[in-house]
Amino acid sequence: MRSEPAPRPDGNGRRARRSPLRRLAVVLLVLLALWLPPWWTLFGSGTHWPFPVSAVGTVLFAGWLVSFPFLMVAGHGPRRSDRAARVADTGLGVIWVLFTWSVLGGLVNLVAAGLDLGGTGRARAVAGVVAGLSAGLLAWGHHEAMRVPRVRRLDVHLPRLGAGLDGTRVVVLADTHYGPIDRAAWSARVTEAVNALDPDVVVHAGDIADGTPAQRREQSAPLGKVRARLAKVYVTGNHEYSSEAQGWLDRMAELGWEALHNRHVLVERGGDSLVLAGVDDVTAESSGLTGHRANLLGALAGADRQHPVLLVAHQPKFVPQAAAAGIDLQISGHTHGGQIWPFNFLVRLDQPVVHGLSRHGERTRLYTSRGTGFWGPPFRVFAPSEITLLTLRAGDRKSV
Template sequence: MRFGKDDRTVLKYVPRMVFFLVVPALLFAVPWWVLIYCATSGALFWVGTALAVLGYVALPAAMIRGHGPAQSDAASLTADTLLGVMWVVFTWSVIGAVARAVLILAGVDDPLRSRIVALGVLVVSAALVVWGVYEARRLPRVRTVEVEIPGLGAGLDGLRMVVVTDTHFAATDRLRWSERVVETVNALEPDIACHAGDLADGSVAKRRAQVEPLGKVRAPLGRYYITGNHEYFGDALGWIETMSELGWRPLHNEHEVVSRGGDQLVLAGIDDPTGVGLEGHGPNLTAALAGADRALPVVLLAHQPKQVSAAVEAGVALQISGHTHGGQIWPFHYLVRVDQPVVAGLSRHGAHTQLYTSRGTGFWGPQLRVFAPSEITVLVLRAAAQ
């Protein structure tokens, strides 16, 4: 059987079409079974079923309109909110189904059994959604981590690198939140400030006002920025230019030498792998370290933790990443772990490389964070004991 060009074009979109049909079906089918089919009857059953069908149709439609070419803020807010809420309800419906099996073994009969499970799922889901919204929109907690760097000179011992990442400025206007993040960063008195990518979702024209407070960050040894995958879903070149205008140094497969007290280190940055679709972009650690003194310790900004494999080969002392959001909404971190070697925190890779993975400063999509709190990170570099 032979396929023509038009057939191949259609086939290319089949996995995406399946994703947009199957995932919403699962998100709504399991809660429908636990909350509607098992626990209701009569008019309530039909109303609940109609709402489930409506949600199943609305979610992919709003997602495509909100995050597709139309870039409708109203649609993206609708889709993201529905996605987040249904993920929580789906998760606890699965747990509810397990609880239902336990109640069957315990001899609890229907309709009491199904109503206990349905009520439990609804109460826990509602509580977690309310708490998750608060956690997502609050000022991030400050997390301080000391990192021992072999070869770091005494003049750089105690260097404070303050890291923000995954701010994802988007349809929700978070200008005041952005200002408060900057106030917090400045109060931490960073020597170096870093933004490890996923700055914003959308065009510079739409999101610049939320990003502009970053221009007020104070860091005497420099402010550095790299692209994340979401810049490449939108206007990467525009955001690189904007951050440069705000006084941040974009590290586009480049490095800078940081000096203090007569000692030096190399601070390098590489593009996100998503950038390979844009001419001249994509991660190139060899280019980033070209001309650098290999005797100096290297700190690397790379948006995705899985880029650490290249860092290990290059002998990087510390890689700083984001991207994972710590899973953002439990238990999504288990799926993140399939794609990334680390979800959050400080880890070791190879013989000489450490990786710090931030849970992110903002949130993507659903305004929810459940068991994955946001953070502003202070990495204090320490000279290794002799």
């Protein structure tokens, strides 16, 4: 009898062959978990709709459940079909909103049943409220995702900032995520909004696109018209590392931006200096691209540490390293502010901050942008997009 080789850690044994099946099982369980509460709230749980209504609803839900994995692979896999991605991403957003409010509706239904309230029409009433509320939130959320972001204005006090740099206007873009939905016109309007703020420095904190520079050339082109007195700087986000990170660094340089690929530039005004440094995303090293990793020492090499430092790092979770190095201000994105409530609570499990200005250690401030665009589902629910105007102020104050 021939013996089978023992599973090996290098992935050549049976353990590795079972791994894709485990991953598939996890994906299917997650999809079922997302699918079941909406279906149960809308068409089960004692609603007793006429048979045609229940049948059509069940078919629609089943169609999503079966087709979604294939659409995601077609849209975000090697083929990168924008049409498939649009359908898959929109369906994911719809099911997430339905899931959230179905769970809340189900809890209300259980409490009402326990108190013997609502009678036989209770389940239908809950289903109607969940469907109506979800539809309203999705319509509003789509409008919020597709509009030009509102400007959020904030003063940031940096004790080491020289008086000559007091009032420096830093405009922050992040997570534009040019993608399957053509937003070239939106991108042009964002550029107009940025230029209207009369910035000294413009920062793009990464996740510029989902797709290659060639695919998203028209959408990224308006960034070439962004104006800044002192500098326009850009760092990679995690999404660049699935769509030609080096190509995006080259594309941004072509558009007139300083690609802060673990490097810094010095800007001066009124006789005072500010170091603008940037690091690759924390996922860069695992991408396998030579020379790509979050290298703060490299970014600061040769910088006069008597000058204040503004660091651009895509993910807020880089802030412990920034604080340990005495960085004055870190600017990040990545979180989207959660994008679709209540996903912000899940984001908080991975990141120290979801949005806004925070203090870390004695010196370091962190500003986390909610992002300018959106990823995947074209919805923003209770997490508005933003273009941020940070006005740097010399001196300290008690708050962040």
